[in-house]
Amino acid sequence: MIFNSLDFAVFLPIVFLLYWFVFNKNHKAQNVLIVVASYFFYGYWDWRFLSLIAFSTLVDFFVGQQLVKTQKKAVRKGLLLLSLLVNLGLLGFFKYYNFFVDNFVSAFSFFGFEIPQYTLHIILPVGISFYTFQTLSYTIDVYREKIEPTKNIVAFAAFVSFFPQLVAGPIERATHLLPQFLKERQFNYVNAVDGLRQILWGLFKKIVVADNCARIVNTIFNDYETHSGSTLLLGAVLFAFQIYGDFSGYSDIAIGTSRLFGFDLKQNFAFPYFSRDIAEFWRRWHISLSTWFRDYLYIPLGGSRGTQAKVIRNVFIIFLVSGFWHGANWTFIVWGGLNALYFLPLMLANINRHHTDIVASTTLFPSIKECLQITVTFGVTVLAWVFFRSENIHQAWSILSTIFSHSFFTIPTIRPKDIIVLITILLLVEWFGRKQKHALAYIPIKHKFLRWGVYYVLILIIITFSGTPQEFIYFQF
Numbered sequence: 001m002i003f004n005s006l007d008f009a010v011f012l013p014i015v016f017l018l019y020w021f022v023f024n025k026n027h028k029a030q031n032v033l034i035v036v037a038s039y040f041f042y043g044y045w046d047w048r049f050l051s052l053i054a055f056s057t058l059v060d061f062f063v064g065q066q067l068v069k070t071q072k073k074a075v076r077k078g079l080l081l082l083s084l085l086v087n088l089g090l091l092g093f094f095k096y097y098n099f100f101v102d103n104f105v106s107a108f109s110f111f112g113f114e115i116p117q118y119t120l121h122i123i124l125p126v127g128i129s130f131y132t133f134q135t136l137s138y139t140i141d142v143y144r145e146k147i148e149p150t151k152n153i154v155a156f157a158a159f160v161s162f163f164p165q166l167v168a169g170p171i172e173r174a175t176h177l178l179p180q181f182l183k184e185r186q187f188n189y190v191n192a193v194d195g196l197r198q199i200l201w202g203l204f205k206k207i208v209v210a211d212n213c214a215r216i217v218n219t220i221f222n223d224y225e226t227h228s229g230s231t232l233l234l235g236a237v238l239f240a241f242q243i244y245g246d247f248s249g250y251s252d253i254a255i256g257t258s259r260l261f262g263f264d265l266k267q268n269f270a271f272p273y274f275s276r277d278i279a280e281f282w283r284r285w286h287i288s289l290s291t292w293f294r295d296y297l298y299i300p301l302g303g304s305r306g307t308q309a310k311v312i313r314n315v316f317i318i319f320l321v322s323g324f325w326h327g328a329n330w331t332f333i334v335w336g337g338l339n340a341l342y343f344l345p346l347m348l349a350n351i352n353r354h355h356t357d358i359v360a361s362t363t364l365f366p367s368i369k370e371c372l373q374i375t376v377t378f379g380v381t382v383l384a385w386v387f388f389r390s391e392n393i394h395q396a397w398s399i400l401s402t403i404f405s406h407s408f409f410t411i412p413t414i415r416p417k418d419i420i421v422l423i424t425i426l427l428l429v430e431w432f433g434r435k436q437k438h439a440l441a442y443i444p445i446k447h448k449f450l451r452w453g454v455y456y457v458l459i460l461i462i463i464t465f466s467g468t469p470q471e472f473i474y475f476q477f
Contacts, residue, residue, distance in 0.1 A: 001044040003253045004207050004469045011041065012257065019261055020187055027184045031158045034181075034261070038163035042126070049125040052090060057153075057160045059086045060135045064142045064149030064156075076143060083139040087132045094124055099328030126475050127167030129325060133292055135160050138174035140296055147175050155181035164257040168250045168474040170268040170288035177265070185262030195259030197440040200458055201429075202252030207462050209426050210245030211470045213238040216416050221389060224399050229408035232399050233382075238416070239389045240382050241423050244273065246473045247286070252438055271434045273381075273427075274359050276373035278342040279352035281381060289325070293318050304347065315347055316340045326388070327476065331396060335387040342380055358435055422465065 001007050015037045023029040043050045063083045067076055138159070141147045150156050159178045165171075220227055220235030227235070251268035258265045272284035282290055298318045304311050316337065323336020346352040359374065360366040366374065383400065390396035433439035445451045 001041050002469060002471060002475075003250065003257075004203060004466075007044070011037075012260075016260055024187075027181075028152075028154065030185065031152075031154045031181055034158040034163070035154060035161060038158070038161035038166060041163040042161065042166055045126055046123070052125055052128065053131060053161055054157075056087055056090065056132065056135050057157050059083060060139050060160075061150075061153050061156050063139050065151070067139075067142050068149050080139060080143045083136065087136050091128055091132045094122055094128060096328045097122060124476065130169045130171055131160055131166060133171050133289075134174075137171070137292065137296070138178065141174055147178070150178060150182065152182060162258070162263075164254040164261075164263075165265060168247070168254070168472055169286075170251055170254065170265055171292055172265060172288070177263070180263050187262065191259045191262075194441060195256040197455075198252045198256030198259070198438045200256075200455060201438055201440045202249040202254075202256060203462055204249075204458055205245040205252065205426065206249030206472070207469075208245075208422055208465045210242045210249060210473075211467060212419055212422065212465055213242035213245065214470055215467075216414060216419065217242055217389070220414065221395075221399075224395060224402075227402070228410045228413065229403040229405050230410050231412040231414055233403050233408065234412045234414060234416075236382050236386050236389070236399070236403070238419065240273075240378070240385050241426070243385065243388070243473055244269075245426070250472050250474065255438070267437050271358075271430050271439075273378055274374060274431070274434060275377050276355045276359060276370060277346055277352075277377055278339065278380065279346045280355040281377055282339070282343065283356075289322065293322055297321065308348065311347065312344060315344055319343065330393055331387045331390050334393065334396070335384055338384045338387065342384070361435070418465075422461075425461075 001011060015033070019030055019033055023033050039050055039053075042053065060083055063079045066079050070076060138147070138156075142149045155178065158181050159172075159174065162172075162177070217235050217239045220231060221239075224232060224235075248269035255265045255267070266288060268286060268288050270284040270287065272281050275281035275284055298314055301314045301317060302310055303314060319336040319340035320333055321336070323332040323334070323339075326332045326335075343352065346354075359370055386399050386403075387393075387396045390399065430439045432444070433442050436442045443451055443454060445454065
């Protein structure tokens with residue numbers, strides 16, 4: 001079930017009414033409803049994979065219960081290892097088995113040895129990378145004694161399977177989200193209304209921007225050999241807005257939906273295309289994943305402490321693993337490595353935290369210097385997105401070679417005037433709302449009817465530019 005579908009438009013009000021009008025007097029009953037609704041939401045795609053979520057939930061709940069019973073280091077490490085092996089083992093099998101088999105066979109073929117290739121027709125469970133990392137955060141934090149293990153298995157199951165962010169995040173920490181399932185929730189009208197605003201803006205980004213960009217991007221990338229450098233660059237730029245509108249749109253809808261039920265999810269995107277360098281970009285893009293790798297991989301490796309060689313090693317590890325997390329393809333690994341190369345000069349010069357405030361925080365418009373910084377950062381990000389979008393390294397290299405050829409100076413054969421207008425609306429709204437947690441949180445219109453006029457205009461634009469619902473890009477991860 002996807003957010004931009006009629007099915008979800010029916011599903012959400014039913015769950016909302018049951019949650020607040022039938023089970024509102026007992027938060028434990030509400031948790032049961034959330035688990036049932038979440039399993040239905042996920043099983044609507046393929047019920048067979050519900051067993052994976054249930055199994056992962058039971059394993060980590062059991063590990064948490066056992067960790068608190070012992071202080072023996074060997075036993076505690078063994079329990080943590082059990083959780084890692086189960087969760088990463090399932091993720092590795094479903095997501096990376098064929099990748100490793102193909103590359104293993106190719107490596108032997110390179111040296112003249114032919115060996116049988118045993119690949120499997122494996123269906124990748126939607127969202128497995130997200131809920132695997134979410135439940136792992138619980139086990140690791142219990143092991144580190146940062147959180148007490150819960151004895152409430154229903155609350156824990158609700159935390160793991162919470163339907164708004166189950167299949168594409170944000171990846172929540174147990175320290176933040178789990179306690180919210182263990183206490184009474186009261187309906188908050190102001191939060192619910194703001195949640196609806198965030199849902200509306202998320203739908204605009206997904207349906208209007210991402211899906212309309214996708215049609216042109218697919219046309220260009222699927223026939224990349226026939227297009228000029230200028231057209232391919234246009235395709236890369238539009239993909240940058242497609243993936244942003246798609247993924248941040250999902251996060252907005254997930255966070256807004258959660259607020260309808262009295263839950264607070266952390267911000268996952270903080271207007272990343274207004275970043276002034278690549279370090280700032282990564283603090284603002286997919287924040288929940290970036291901070292997950294920082295806390296559970298980068299810092300344990302030593303982070304920015306130690307010799308320069310170790311710092312370089314750690315930076316490459318975190319970016320390469322982040323790339324590989326996105327998919328079993330060398331294109332994602334190259335994409336991660338390229339971002340590491342972008343990031344390293346800032347890290348080595350100790351200016352990677354130079355831009356921690358929002359751009360033009362005290363003025364309406366950015367300075368000329370800030371405009372140049374934003375443009376350069378966006379430009380190098382777009383070039384990296386070429387690898388992310390391409391089917392293989394050959395295609396990415398061919399596209400980049402054509403972009404940097406003489407045909408770059410030609411007029412694009414595709415001229416998406418409507419898309420340019422829609423992207424301009426996106427950028428303007430987000431620029432004026434950049435200091436808030438989401439773009440529509442702040443509308444400088446005090447008159448109620450005028451504010452509602454803005455909402456109706458957005459709804460009209462969504463209806464006008466909607467087509468066949470497209471799956472969210474990050475469902476495949």
